[in-house]
Amino acid sequence: MKHTxxxxxxxxxxxxxxxxVTVCGWVRTARDSKNISxxxxxxxxxxxxxxxxxEKDKDGIGELKDAMVVGASLKAVGKFIVSERxxxxxxxxxxxxxxxxPSDYPxxxxxxxxxxxxxxxxxxxxxxxxxxxxxxxDQLSHAVHSYFHKNGYKYVHAPIITGSDCEGAxxxxxxxxxxxxxxxxxxxxxxxxxxxGKKAGLTVSAQLEGEMAAMGLGRIYTFGPTFRAEHSNTTxxxxxxxxxxxxxxxxxxxxxxxxxxDFIKYIIRDVxxxxxxELEFFNQWVEKGLIEKLTNVVNSDFGKVTYTEAVExxxxxxxxxxxxxxxxxxLQTEHEKYLTEEYFGKPVFVVHYPADIKAFYMxxxxxxxxxxxxxxxxxxIGEIIGCSEREADYGKLKAAMEKxxxxxxxxxxxxxxxxxxxxxxxxxxxxxxxAIMYVTGVQNIRDTLLFPRTVGSL
Ligand code: 4AD
Ligand code: MG
Numbered sequence: 001m002k003h004t005x006x007x008x009x010x011x012x013x014x015x016x017x018x019x020x021v022t023v024c025g026w027v028r029t030a031r032d033s034k035n036i037s038x039x040x041x042x043x044x045x046x047x048x049x050x051x052x053x054x055e056k057d058k059d060g061i062g063e064l065k066d067a068m069v070v071g072a073s074l075k076a077v078g079k080f081i082v083s084e085r086x087x088x089x090x091x092x093x094x095x096x097x098x099x100x101x102p103s104d105y106p107x108x109x110x111x112x113x114x115x116x117x118x119x120x121x122x123x124x125x126x127x128x129x130x131x132x133x134x135x136x137x138d139q140l141s142h143a144v145h146s147y148f149h150k151n152g153y154k155y156v157h158a159p160i161i162t163g164s165d166c167e168g169a170x171x172x173x174x175x176x177x178x179x180x181x182x183x184x185x186x187x188x189x190x191x192x193x194x195x196x197g198k199k200a201g202l203t204v205s206a207q208l209e210g211e212m213a214a215m216g217l218g219r220i221y222t223f224g225p226t227f228r229a230e231h232s233n234t235t236x237x238x239x240x241x242x243x244x245x246x247x248x249x250x251x252x253x254x255x256x257x258x259x260x261x262d263f264i265k266y267i268i269r270d271v272x273x274x275x276x277x278e279l280e281f282f283n284q285w286v287e288k289g290l291i292e293k294l295t296n297v298v299n300s301d302f303g304k305v306t307y308t309e310a311v312e313x314x315x316x317x318x319x320x321x322x323x324x325x326x327x328x329x330x331l332q333t334e335h336e337k338y339l340t341e342e343y344f345g346k347p348v349f350v351v352h353y354p355a356d357i358k359a360f361y362m363x364x365x366x367x368x369x370x371x372x373x374x375x376x377x378x379x380x381i382g383e384i385i386g387c388s389e390r391e392a393d394y395g396k397l398k399a400a401m402e403k404x405x406x407x408x409x410x411x412x413x414x415x416x417x418x419x420x421x422x423x424x425x426x427x428x429x430x431x432x433x434x435a436i437m438y439v440t441g442v443q444n445i446r447d448t449l450l451f452p453r454t455v456g457s458l
Pocket of ligand 1: 383430
């Protein structure tokens with residue numbers, strides 16, 4: 001169907017002014033005066049609508065009655081002109097109804113609650129809020145690829161079905177075609193007859209495969225869906241979320257922290273340049289001061305504090321935390337919020353966590369207690385990046401795995417990378433959906449995903 005995008009009309013008006021154009025889209029609002037009808041049409045190419053001016057008794061106008069309905073889809077032909085309000089509009093010659101929209105269309109009102117919109121995920125991309133979210137999601141994805149491509153990283157595709165639990169937190173969704181049968185005497189027998197001949201699940205992180213790829217390609221990144229059967233019913237957890245995981249050889253912890261900061265600033269800058277309309281929308285309706293916040297983020301240094309110092313800061317804060325702080329405890333959301341929102345007032349890397357609360361693969365520090373790991377915490381959300389230098393020493397890695405009771409035979413390939421030409425290397429995982437929350441001010445991860453999957457909800 002030959003037509004012009006509304007974005008093209010509004011972005012390059014001089015090219016189309018006073019010519020006849022065809023547009024297609026959905027009716028956002030429709031109103032009538034005595035002789036003239038007005039339709040605000042949106043086609044998803046831009047947040048902005050084009051106004052159609054229709055003289056009712058003009059010859060050949062077409063099926064106007066069904067077109068003057070919110071949610072109806074139509075094709076309109078007319079002259080693109082400067083409007084009296086200093087914007088642009090179309091003086092319509094003809095309208096063709098593409099799809100009528102009955103009165104039970106749920107998006108009648110201009111503003112709905114986000115809770116309500118979550119009940120109609122199949123229709124919510126037609127709401128302005130979600131048009132803006134998905135535009136930013138798209139731009140941010142491009143920015144991710146652009147950053148790594150420019151910096152010599154190879155984009156690799158790690159498998160989604162895997163036999164290993166990278167984080168060791170037991171949150172793996174099982175993948176099976178084999179119904180359980182009481183005749184199996186033990187697990188091993190059951191899994192042996194399953195599709196892969198062994199226990200399989202959905203990946204919780206592409207890191208282990210990423211490390212193997214980096215060990216030949218030097219610098220790689222993955223960008224794909226990851227799955228965690230976490231029962232955390234929070235605004236920041238999804239069972240299916242997207243993760244960006246670079247892995248860099250010959251990089252130590254301080255190198256990867258520098259890369260992570262550079263990367264975050266790059267992708268934010270890119271969205272600020274390319275999604276101005278959307279960010280203005282979020283700035284006005286979702287998070288007042290958002291643009292100023294992002295400007296500060298790209299123009300100033302992130303904070304950096306050791307875990308041990310962070311614990312001291314929290315203890316001296318005078319705050320009554322629900323979870324008391326002691327060296328060795330995992331930082332809870334309330335602690336993360338205090339550090340990044342109240343104490344630092346900007347993104348902050350917390351570095352060198354106790355080994356006992358972190359995953360097996362992290363580089364063991366000489367103090368024998370901590371690992372070279374860091375989380376990047378940001379105001380409003382908490383952790384958006386989990387990062388570490390990897391343990392490159394075969395013996396130390398094996399010992400960490402044994403200490404956690406891991407089955408070494410399941411990780412033999414991974415251990416091989418430390419056996420054959422091991423090198424210092426580091427990487428991180430950015431929760432992409434959380435990054436979108438941060439850049440847009442959206443408060444719930446469910447509103448960054450097209451079809452969010454969370455515990456109890458599919
Ligand atoms: O901190 P995590 O668990 O780190 C890893 O998976 C490492 N293997 C990454 C690496 O070094 N390659 O997860 C990384 C990030 C978190 O910081 C968070 O932003 C996001 O993934 N994340 C989630 N996002 C949404 N829903 C969930 N359930 C998430 N779990 C983690
Ligand atoms: Mg983490």
